[in-house]
Structures are given as structure tokens and as C-alpha cells.
Amino acid sequence: xxxxxxxxxxxxxxxxxxxxxxxxxxxxxxxxxxVTVVRLLAEIKTTTGVDVADLDLDLDALxxxxxxxxxxxxxREQRDGGEQGGGGQQGGGGQQGVGGQQGVGGQxxxxxxxxxxxxx
Amino acid sequence: xxxGIVGAGHIGGTLATLFTRAGHEVALANSRDPRTLADTVxxxxxxxxxxxxxxxxxxxxxxxxxxxxxxxxxxxPAPFAGKIVVDANNYYAQRDGQIPELDSRSxxxxxxxxxxxxxxxxxxxxxxxxxxxxxxxxxxxxPAADRYAIPIAGDDAGAxxxxxxxxxxxxxxxxxxxxLADSWRQEPDTPMYGxxxxxxxAVALIAQARR
Numbered sequence: 242x243x244x245x246x247x248x249x250x251x252x253x254x255x256x257x258x259x260x261x262x263x264x265x266x267x268x269x270x271x272x273x274x275x276v277t278v279v280r281l282l283a284e285i286k287t288t289t290g291v292d293v294a295d296l297d298l299d300l301d302a303l304x305x306x307x308x309x310x311x312x313x314x315x316x317r318e319q320r321d322g323g324e325q326g327g328g329g330q331q332g333g334g335g336q337q338g339v340g341g342q343q344g345v346g347g348q349x350x351x352x353x354x355x356x357x358x359x360x361x
Numbered sequence: 362x363x364x365g366i367v368g369a370g371h372i373g374g375t376l377a378t379l380f381t382r383a384g385h386e387v388a389l390a391n392s393r394d395p396r397t398l399a400d401t402v403x404x405x406x407x408x409x410x411x412x413x414x415x416x417x418x419x420x421x422x423x424x425x426x427x428x429x430x431x432x433x434x435x436x437x438p439a440p441f442a443g444k445i446v447v448d449a450n451n452y453y454a455q456r457d458g459q460i461p462e463l464d465s466r467s468x469x470x471x472x473x474x475x476x477x478x479x480x481x482x483x484x485x486x487x488x489x490x491x492x493x494x495x496x497x498x499x500x501x502x503x504p505a506a507d508r509y510a511i512p513i514a515g516d517d518a519g520a521x522x523x524x525x526x527x528x529x530x531x532x533x534x535x536x537x538x539x540x541l542a543d544s545w546r547q548e549p550d551t552p553m554y555g556x557x558x559x560x561x562x563a564v565a566l567i568a569q570a571r572r
Contacts, residue, residue, distance in 0.1 A: 267560075267561040267564055267565075268506045268560065268561050269506075273564070274536070274537050274564065275512075275536055275537060275538055275539070275546075275563065275564040275567040275568060276537055276538070276539045276543075278564050278565070278567075278568045279539065279543075279546075279567065279568050282568055294568050294569040294571075295571075298569075299565070300565035300566075300568065300569055303564070303565050303568075
């Protein structure tokens with residue numbers, strides 16, 4: 242299950258899955274409240290095994306749908322030990338570049354990011 | 362709105378200042394004789410008066426409680442029934458004594474208060490912010506997204522809406538951390554505790570809390 246699909250399920254609105262990647266998750270975009278974010282991160286952890294709140298200390302991954310999708314994809318592959326052909330399920334490399342457009346990207350700590358780049 | 366405030370220390374006194382300034386009527390109580398608050402309420406102006414804890418609770422549509430947790434059990438439950446009660450308190454074992462349920466994290470401190478006040482619509486708020494910042498850093502003219510966040514928790518959506526409006530009036534943005542059972546996300550030793558951040562960052566910090 243992709244991050245946009247999980248998000249749509251948590252929000253309860255299928256249309257959310259089709260929103261642009263640069264849609265902000267919080268103010269100026271979906272306006273998710275903290276209760277919804279807690280549920281979203283719990284669902285992502287259950288579904289993908291990636292504990293975003295634990296891995297991303299600044300939670301910059303919460304900037305947009307795209308940054309969260311990329312963060313989860315990068316850490317999921319890391320966790321799975323670089324499984325062969327795994328990139329297909331995330332649509333992988335194509336998404337990596339987009340994260341760089343985010344203003345907040347610059348402050349990011351970046352284990353997952355760097356590994357993602359190296360892989361791409 | 363008529364507001365009761367039980368506890369006239371830093372947070373209670375600050376809330377009394379902010380709410381009277383916003384045009385609300387405040388009954389302020391401490392644990393002693395109301396006459397000991399004569400100077401305090403005189404300084405607050407005509408919108409404030411001193412009261413006993415029971416009378417402050419009876420007076421307020423919303424009642425803020427800013428007394429140490431160990432003083433909860435001395436509060437008379439009856440006048441709080443049906444009221445919106447805002448718990449500004451934190452559990453500090455050194456001050457309050459060890460409370461096994463809180464030490465084992467099987468309850469939150471505000472759940473303990475809610476059990477003591479059956480029928481009250483209990484919320485948690487104002488427990489994470491330094492009182493001087495609460496007094497000075499509200500920005501009623503700023504857009505909500507630019508203000509500092511005040512986390513609130515509770516089980517009653519209507520009560521939360523009232524408190525959110527009050528917080529807005531004094532220049533902050535309420536950020537919902539969930540139910541009273543979830544209110545550990547704004548207790549001491551979590552990322553949001555003491556954090557001066559805007560609502561979006563608050564949402565992230567609240568999501569990051571670990572028990």
C-alpha cells in the first residue's frame with residue numbers, strides 16, 4: 242500500500258490519493274491535525290514497517306505528500322536490505338529528485354536521503 | 362464568558378490577567394481565604410473577583426485548575442459537574458509524591474482529575490508553556506499559523522471548541538493532541554512540553570512523542 246493510499250484511507254477521502262505530490266500535509270494544504278498525523282504515522286508503521294516519527298527527528302518528512310512518500314520509500318528499501326526489483330513498488334528513482342525542490346529539504350538530517358541518492 | 366480559575370499562582374494568575382483583558386469575567390480562587398487575594402483581584406480590575414474554589418467552580422462556564430496535582434483530592438467535585446474544566450497541571454513526582462498509576466503510565470494526570478470530577482468536561486491545556494511566555498507572547502493580530510501553539514487534549518469536542526476559541530482570543534493557536542488518554546503526548550518529557558513552536562511544528566512534535 243502506497244503512502245498516498247494510506248493517507249486517503251486515514252483521512253477517509255479516496256480523492257486524497259490523487260492529489261499532487263507537492264500538496265502540503267499541514268497548513269496551506271490538507272491541514273491535517275495532530276491526531277490525524279498520529280494515526281497516519283501509526284498506519285504507515287503498521288503497513289510498511291517504517292517508523293517515521295522515530296527516524297525523522299525533525300519530522301521534515303511531513304512537509305508534503307511527496308516528501309513523506311519518499312521518506313517511507315527510502316527507509317522501506319533500507320529496511321528490506323535493498324531487495325532486488327523492489328524499486329518497482331515505490332516507483333523509486335523518479336521520485337527522489339522531487340524532494341529536493343522542497344524548501345525544508347535543506348535542514349534535513351539525512352541518513353535515508355543520502356542512501357536514497359546513492360542508490361538512485 | 363464567566364470563567365473560574367482555581368489556583369492563583371503563576372499560571373492561574375496569568376490566565377486571570379489574559380481572560381479579564383479579553384473582556385471575560387473571572388472568579389479567582391486559591392487554597393486559602395479569598396480575602397488573601399484582595400490585592401490580586403484589585404489589580405485585575407472590575408472583571409475579576411476573589412472566591413473560594415467551590416464558588417469559582419460554580420461561577421465559571423469554564424473553570425481552569427492550576428493547583429498542584431496533589432491538591433486535586435481537596436477540590437469539591439459537585440460544583441464542577443457539567444462545567445468545562447481545563448487542567449493546567451503536570452505530575453512532578455518530587456513535588457506530588459510517587460503516584461503508581463502515573464509512574465507505570467497506565468493513566469495520565471488529567472485522567473486522574475477527570476475521575477475526581479465526575480460529570481465535568483475535562484480538558485488539558487496550558488501545562489506546557491512558561492507563564493511569562495503565556496503572558497507576553499500571544500499575538501491576537503497574527504494569522505493562526507504564525508502564532509505559538511498551545512496543545513489541548515480532551516474527550517469532549519464541544520468543550521474543546523470553546524477552549525480553542527478562548528486560546529484564539531488570547532493570541533495563541535490550539536493544537537489538538539487527542540483524548541485525555543492521549544494527553545501524555547503533552548506531558549513533561551515529551552517533545553511538545555515547553556516547546557515554543559507554531560502549529561505545524563507542534564503537530565509534528567506531538568506525533569513524535571514516545572511513551
